[in-house]
Amino acid sequence: MSLVANAEAFARRCHAGQIRKGAARELYTVHLEEVAGLVSKWGGAEVEIAAAWLHDTVEDCPPTSFEDLEVEFGLHVAGVVRELTDDKSLPKEERKRLQVANASKKSASAALVKLADKTSNVGALNHSPPADWSRERRLEYVDWAETVIRALPSVPRHALDEFFRRCDFAILKANEDLGTSRQVQNAVFDILTRKAKRSGATEKATERFMTEFFRENL
Secondary structure (H helix, E strand, O other): OOHHHHHHHHHHHHOOOOEOOOOOOOEHHHHHHHHHHHHHHOOOOHHHHHHHHHOOHHHHOOOOOHHHHHHHHOHHHHHHHHHHOOOOOOOHHHHHHHHHHHHOOOOHHHHHHHHHHHHHHHHHHHHOOOOOOOHHHHHHHHHHHHHHHHOOOOOOHHHHHHHHHHHHHHHHHHHHHHOOHHHHHHHHHHHHHHHHHHOOOOHHHHHHHHHHHHHHHO
16 A cells, blocks of 8 residues: 555544534545645645645544654654644644744645645635634634745745635635625725735735726726
């Protein structure tokens, strides 16, 4: 069995019966499939695709340990998973703070899997957000995810573009689902501004573009 196939089988056993938080109540392995698929699509090597399948096993599937992963998959794969694993003994807010603080220290392999993980999570807000999440909580998650991703070392440009496209849509969707008409309008304005800035437009060019856009569309 190949490294990736072995990692997939291992992850499916570990996460058997686990459900995502979204309203659709998808199997957790749907998330793992997407993360591994994104890593592969973005040019990840076998080690990185295997780590994508395994990235939550130690964190969410006790008694699975890093030692178990080292024995089964080797030091490299286990090391990438270690970089991606939060310490669940810490409060949630501290874990989130550490993800931001440690993002710049990630290896290239861990950075790629982290980007795929956050891309999948933001995408889930678009098609199956948790039913009990408010508009504010959804927007706060997107803002935090962007802060983590912006702090990572170099990752493929096309992969970043896909992440930010999902973030833009998640912002719009949160406002469409739970916001007022004015909040939807503001979200559209915000998304267009974000797109312009990501394309390298200066502040003045962005302001000029937005002024012209609203003259033509209001």
